[in-house]
Amino acid sequence: MGVGIGNPTQPIGIGTAFNRGMLASFENVRALFLLPVRMLQGQAAPEERTTGWLQGHVRYLSTYTKPLWFFMAISISLGVINLLPIPALDGGRILLTLPEIVFRRRIPAQYENMIHMVGFALLILLLVYINLQDFINPIQLP
Numbered sequence: 001m002g003v004g005i006g007n008p009t010q011p012i013g014i015g016t017a018f019n020r021g022m023l024a025s026f027e028n029v030r031a032l033f034l035l036p037v038r039m040l041q042g043q044a045a046p047e048e049r050t051t052g053w054l055q056g057h058v059r060y061l062s063t064y065t066k067p068l069w070f071f072m073a074i075s076i077s078l079g080v081i082n083l084l085p086i087p088a089l090d091g092g093r094i095l096l097t098l099p100e101i102v103f104r105r106r107i108p109a110q111y112e113n114m115i116h117m118v119g120f121a122l123l124i125l126l127l128v129y130i131n132l133q134d135f136i137n138p139i140q141l142p
Contacts, residue, residue: 024069028076087119 012020038044085095096115100106 024072025076028073029080032077032080086123087115088117088123089119092116092119 035044082089083091083094085091087096092115096107096112
């Protein structure tokens, strides 16, 4: 006699699946924007802090039971963050084209390159800081 562990599913229609998917995506984007606010207010639990590759991907994915949900969250997060008006990201490039639209003059390439270089350097520093926090101050998962 053995124990069979499975993941029971229940069939749903395409309309219900679409609505649930849109709701899950909306909640993910909302949580993405609220997390920094909650962290600054001190309301976020330690498990919710921004994590690097070690904590966020390796350990979390190994304990996570819904890998498709995890990859959905990663995809949506990357898409939304990429559109933020931060230099070196696509949102920063969009922001730098606004003066061209309004004034009909392009920002000189040397200034645009400098802005993107500084933004990229700050993003790399943030990446290094977050990944170092995984080793210096690791999150203890239950």
